Amino acid sequence: MKPATLPAAASATSMPASPASSTGPALGQPWPHESARAQVCGAAPYVDDLPETKGTLYAAPIVSPCAHGLLRGIDAAPALALPGVHGVVLAADVPGDLWLPTPARDEPIFALERVHYLGQVLGLVVADSPALARRAARAVQADIAPLPAILTLEQALQAQSYVLPPVTLRRGDAAAALAAAARRLCGRFEVGGQEHFYLEGQIAYALPLEQGQWLVHSSTQHPAEVQHWVAHALGLAQHAVRVECRRMGGGFGGKETQAGQIAVWAALAAHKFGRPVKLRLARREDFLITGKRHPFAYDYEVGFDDTGRISGLRLQMAVNCGFSADLSGPVADRAVFHCDNAYYLGDVEITSLRCKTHTQSHTAFRGFGGPQGMIAIETILGDIARALGHDALDVRRRNLYDPDPAAGRCTTPYQMAVEDNILPQLLSKLELSANYRRRQEAILAWNRMQPVLRRGLALTPVKFGISFTATQFNQAGALVHVYTDGSVQVNHGGTEMGQGLHTKVAQVVADELGVPLAQVQVTASDTAKVPNASATAASSGTDLNGRAAQDAARQVRARLAALVAQLDGCHPEQVRFADGQVHSPAQQRSFAALVQLAYAQRVQLWSDGFYRTPKIHYDKHTLTGRPFYYFAYGAACTEVAIDTLTGESRVLRVDILHDVGHSINPAIDRGQIEGGFVQGMGWLTTEQLVWNDAGALSTCAPSTYKIPAAGDVPAQFHVDLWPEPNREDNVGGSKAVGEPPFMLALSVYEALRNAIAAAPGAAGEQSTVGAATNPNPFAAQPLRLDAPATPEHILRALGALAPD
Template sequence: MKYDTAPITGQAHQDTIHDSAIKHVTGRAEYTDDLVEPTGTIHAYLGLSTCAHGRITGMDFTETLAQPGVLGVLTADDLPGVNDVSPNGKNDDPIFADGTVHFWGQPVFAVIAETRDQARRAAHKARIDYDAAPHALDPIAARDAGMGYVTDPLTLKRGDAAAAMADAPRRIEGRFAVGGQDHFYLEGQIALAIPGEDDEVALHVSTQHPSEVQHMVAHVLGVPSNAIVVNVRRMGGGFGGKETQMNLFACVAAVAAKRWHRAVKIRPDRDDDMTATGKRHDFVIDYAVGFDDDGRIRAVEGDLYARCGFSADLSGPVTDRALFHADNAYFYPDVRVSSHPMRTNTVSNTAFRGFGGPQGAIMAERMVEEIGYALGLDPLEVRKRNLYQNGQLTPYHQEVQDQILPRLIAELEETSDYQARRQAVLDWNARGGVIRKGIALTPVKFGISFTATWFNQAGALIHIYSDGSIHLNHGGTEMGQGLNTKVAQVVAEAFQCDISRIKITKTTTEKVPNTSATAASSGTDLNGMAALDAANQIKARLTAFVAENWKVAEDQVAFVPGHVRAGDQMIAFNQVIRAAYTARIQLSAAGFYKTPKIHWDRSTGQGRPFYYFAYGAAVSEVSVDTLTGEYVIDRADILHDVGRSLNPALDRGQVEGAFVQGAGWLTTEELWWDDKGRLRTHAPSTYKVPLASDRPRVFNVALADWSEATERTIKRSKAVGEPPFVLGISVFEAINMAVASVADYREPARLDAPATPERVLMAVERLRG
């Protein structure tokens, strides 16, 4: 008897399309604003402060309440529970300003009306009076004004950096300002709250962290978490901007839903979204590096001042991670790096892909560049001389054990023809002329795991129905990264069934509780493992059942494509499931996973916070117009490590997208506040994220297909979301080189980031003298 045992579709390590791809391209993928609205849905709209810092002396809603369709106004006094959505227990993040506003654009109240347009118009009719106080916008101004920290700073140290610095043959100091970044997720913040009976509320929201939304809504309503259900089918982009920033919107919708007992939707306009929600932290970095005549680093000292905004939000772990990556890929024999999470009168900054890591890494690359220019060496040579060797300790005392950068860089250098192209760039620039070129190869070593160790857990739920169809649920959220697809591939492979048999359902706090944010690049690592655990539980029961029912030893039972083999019998999967159901075998399992081996003691600054490192490198070549400061990326070559890829097509998409987003951060994406403290780049007309024409003209992206995670990660794959973002630094370094050419590389260009055409031109003018 012959059985069709062709390989299943959608198994692990295959290029499988995103599970929603067909819905995306046909417009049938439903985002929160697309869901069918319950009858009688009403709308909330936030009223934002028009003062960067000051006491509220009066609030007059007379005109607001007189507008058509308006049902009422919510202020800090109208919240049944706490007026706080701080994700860290610091109780410093009010939903509505309570007496004092701390930044221009802070939510002060919400208007509830029959339509969104009515609520929005009415919100602008409110009159709020302020007694303005002085404000400080940037971290240095905040330091000088004595604003203090929003959260505890951290110092990482190993050895005696000051002594080693004093002993180093050479030493360079500098200050480097690195800009922030708006997420510009295409789908803005949005929540739909549907009131239930008793204390219940169900929400549909665009969040990376459904469990936190659940807990926040419960606190703000003053009810237990079991009354709240949070659902997320998908987000139209997250990038960290929906890790905590959704909480406020969900809470406002939920409070209004209970108060008026109607479904309530809240969706800010893009300008309000960008004004009122947190962004990537900008940093001012004071660095000092001691090195020898060969370019080997002896000592590093760094002070990283972050613009945290008015509250802590995630600034603690973000500024911690900046320190964790202040070495990027390089061994510092003696080191002291300190974070300064400064309180500022700006929106509270938050998670953004890389989570402070890119800001730390760029400090390392700036120092390497300084050393290269000081010694007349190609910075790549300096990089190679300082790469970690296995067994060396990071500034947080974790031993590097999985270093692959020497091979990876060597391969990229070869495939990108780096040396010849660098010579061509030097030759081109030597001819003088308006257009100058630059080329740079920069690596990344990115630590994978939440540094809050307890977040490194995940759950999943699998049901197999009696018709053999599989229902898969896990605690992660889908924001475009393909998490659902990858986890489904893991399950498809476990059961040896086609991926089409698996229905990937919306994330909901009803099915998997107490989940962590889908963040820190950890989604697949954690949820893939949890789903595999659930699958294995069911497989174990099925194996025992099949062995008994078909009378073979358990080791004679195997899951093969579309079938279960029992000895020499092949039984169709559906048939096995039907029989198992009839025999009263439980066909449902909850899986769980926690990352092993990791630990971190913040009080000593030591531990093993990361399960493993992901690596990569990029070569970027740019042309710069020295009359205007404009530039183009002529070519980028990337070789990136995702271990044994679960889905090379999706991973490549992550690498390409992260690189372009990273390049955007360091080039055209500029956050600009005026002297009143108003963010003036708050929509795509003024805030410029990369377009198709900004991508490298030649863009070669490859995965290091020989790499395999040394730790027992999910099928030996590695995280991919954040690490390649750091590779955008190669574009920045290349621009610096092109600029430095106008002064014959006598000194580095020392551009601040983002390197807007303006900054580039001003640096050219400065170097020309």
């Protein structure tokens, strides 16, 4: 292995010294994150850092010790006997609706007659300190009569236990295509969930204000939903509740809906005791109470020809939703939408089973079902390649969507045309830059000589749809205020969770007004400023809020240009804003001087902006339409090594070529690509969630749940950006970058499977690259590797361990 080198993402980007000294456009420049300096200095406050109002109390959850049972009573006397404990909050203390206002209305604020998972919140203890509140909560005794619990997908399928009805998407005749196929394969495998493991845990601080009004500080990706839920629980109109979020210490989808419960609980405690209440979950509580990425189980039958092109596919995806629906419906839908990934599927039948288990209610996670859908088709294509003895990249290429509409292979199973397909060119470029063919030969030679350490290589593509599949969420609002000294303040409906949204929005506004980036400040997300904002999710934060802020800034600029035209006797179109100056054919003024003139002339110096994504439409009943505005593309080539004696694995090298359109901020985008890939690598290799037979999550701490650390990042990590702008009219010609890079890590999983298949005697061993074509049209059981590919799962795939 070569010595570790600085990742290309860091070495290829030079940071401007200071936004204050900048000239020229802000877009396309690698500006530092707007909070980076404050975060490094410890001066960027999160919710738990805010000054506390006098009289603040602290809440801790009382959780169920049982996975499923009848709740017969709660004895809080042992807790109430502790000095400093003010009381408990139970379902009887909820002044509004006892159920959260989710679409399925299947989740109570506190457990009612039954408990549905081990860790479900039964109520709260409120005390003078967080430590005392937690101690008291542990002292509360719940009387629960146990009932049988469904804890696994297998049990849920046997019991036909569903939180939502099954959904099937069909195109063509999959059964006939399978019957007529020259070759067929059947397979099954499972993919586990994933803990969000944000650095800042779930937290809310609820403050009663005057005249029945409320202020809630919440670490949330969706302030408007928190506002709605808190008002609903308190029995108030939404205008009585204001929710603010300056920044989060990570979200990854875990704070899209499930920050709402935390805020509701804090507000209910504050309501009962008439004092501000803070509720911050300890890490173990966070693990036990909150949902994860949805685990999936797959069964498939695929028909294909001698070249590996798929002719028919029947795929069943069983989704572990947990005890309530939460966002499981749209997550499962997006898995259906993305199980084609980059490939044309003509005759296909996809069934999605939304299973109910007595575990945490699983929720949004980066990719929102897309990773679970894509891994299915990538696994199938890898199995086909091994069955035929063909190189997997060649098989993948033969199945790609064809950019030529005349070929009739450019429409998804949900009837959306793939109009911007750049993958044929992108894959070719990465294949050359990563030396894929030469390295494949070298790995084959290595594996022939090495009896213990086996290597694998895989190059996999990504095609990820960008937009909320629920069309109504594809809208955003923003405010732009210009002050008389020329400084600019922006507020929009998105939230900052470390992904650089505020930085990018500030860059957009700076260029619209032609001012240095340092003159633009983005303020905290606030429901009192921009109402009804959608969640910052679906990778659409910049697309939506950047465009809304751009619209607001353009309105201010248009008024200023009209004033200059009036003063200088020219047309508004002749007025140019750049580098802090305003140019007309007659003269040049500083932006600040023009703003002062405009104020004297009573010109409006602020505006609101609005944006709605064009072109999209979707019928949730037929699962057809154009749910996405565009696709983001990318590909990754990954090399791995496995120890066939211990099952240990290591990622040796990664080469990525990713499509972000015209990057608004290359430094931030590269960081998102690197971080997304590593997080995806963790999902597929080390992050294993384990529930015991009683339904308790055993992996509920950093000691038992292993996210990737610095030492897991491959020594050779090369990231390049595809240079083409977005073909759709998106802000700055850019493309979304939050979620798509996560799926690049599928190349790790496929590389591991290739390394396993190269080991002699591997379970389900297939012919390797270069071997003779399998003469049996109904090939043997494909190699099964359940994810995450822990050492145990790798050994099981190698045949060294008996199946469970």
